[in-house]
Amino acid sequence: MIHFDRVSKRYPRAGRDGLRGVSLEIAEGELVFITGHSGAGKTTLLRLIPLLERPSGGRLTVAGVDVDQLPRRRIPLLRQRIGVTFQDHRLLQDRSVFENVAMPLEIAGVPRREAARRVRAALDKVGLLAKEQVDPVTLSGGEQQRVGIARAVVNRPPVLLADEPTGNLDPELSNEIMGLFTSFQAIGTTVLIATHDLDLVERLGYRMITLEQGELRADRPAREGVG
């Protein structure tokens, strides 16, 4: 589903490398954890997939399409099919939780009634149904993160990217949210999760990729019987 072929990403203005010659292959329907110290390149790796960043070297293929050859006007279509949660949430502060989660459906042109149903279902999954009419500013960090997760999954994308989705959550909620992601994997969604929570990753036993200073350090396959 996603193929990295010696992909590197250099930030020219900062003069820093986000990724250096990473080769990876992620199959359809796989759940992969990406770990590594802060600044290792986890966010960079995830951002390359929906073309929020362009690789500066190597070849990146997403769903059989070389991203370098994807015409500009087709990029939005790719992004619509990839659900992303961001480390800094990226919510619209002047719209309610409900409206924030409904945005991908609005873009896809889903009828209002059906959209409302799906938004409520997504909010229910992240445990925020009671706060649908609230403004995101009044939410805690963890709650905002969960709104972001609801927005990422609301349109049932075939690829899901999550950047530190449990960074602000207590262990119990973390477990619940991870359960949500594994349930998506169970129905065939390809899921990539960047996280620092090694205990959780170990416990779940899915494939784990470790980055170090932009390079691939380790690629541990899933435990027997997982995934």
Next chain:
Amino acid sequence: MSRRSGRADRGATPKRRRTRAEARRERAALRPGTRRDQPRSGRPPSAPLLYLLRHLQAAFAAAGRARRARLHTTLTTAVVGIALALPAAFLVALENIEEVAGGWQEGAPQASLFLEREAEPQAVREHAGEVAANEGVVDVEVVTPEQALAEFRAGSEFDAALELLDTNPLPPVLVVTADRSLTPEQVVSLAESLADDGRVVRMRLDQEWVERLHAMMNLAERALWSVGVLLALAVILVIGNTIRLTIESRRHEVEILKLIGGSNGFVRRPFLYEGMAYGLLGGVLAWVLTELGRWLLAGPTEQLADAYAADFALSGLGLAGGALVVATGLVLGLLGAWTAVARHLAAIEPR
């Protein structure tokens, strides 16, 4: 460190070459399902309906935003309205002047046909009747040699010289008044056709006044156009700038929309509607302003018309003119928004 990661360090290429079939299958996975794949209730509407719905969506979004930023909306609308009202009022004034000018008989072009001196009064009257039957001729006045001489005597110092003549040197004259709706060129050709007659010795056309008026009207019309074009440009710039500010203040939202797959069209639409809304409201305001101006001038105009014993009332834009002003506003609003959107929206890249 395992051997495996050591290999990755060197940036090894995955050995296995992917087959075409595999790539095709993967592409299919990312493609949005067709309409029929979706449950009936969740199916997006058909393409044309979807298109319309999206436009409605954008229009409502723009209206909602305009309501929230009331001062902003009011100011822009006022500027656009005034800018459109100026040429509209100018146009109305011009039309009224044309009507007034046409209404004055003195303004109507006149031609004098000088006949043979020995023509019989009876023949002259018959000739006058023939001339009057021509299309475009409103009135024919016969001036006999005696009348002409008397008039001449009354108003000249040639009195003594005239005394010396024993016969009346003046010929009979037909003074022809042409229809005021004729253009100067048509008047000339009418006069020439009347002069092309054996009984007419000489013809003199007196339409300087009309020619001057026509020239002035043409000038005014040209001026109206240039002023109109300049004001239209001003409207485009004002709306473009307003939309630019809106885009700037909503930069964060545009970024996020692009981040989650909003196409350029989707992101652009509300801004275009906002521009059109300013143009539309401005156009309506311009209409109201011109009508207001006419209402204010109605009293004084009536007094003036009475003083000249003329029957005249100011005419306004009318339904067609008003609709034209509003439509112009709409189009200019769209153009203005487009200039802003084309330049500033594409520049916003999601972070």
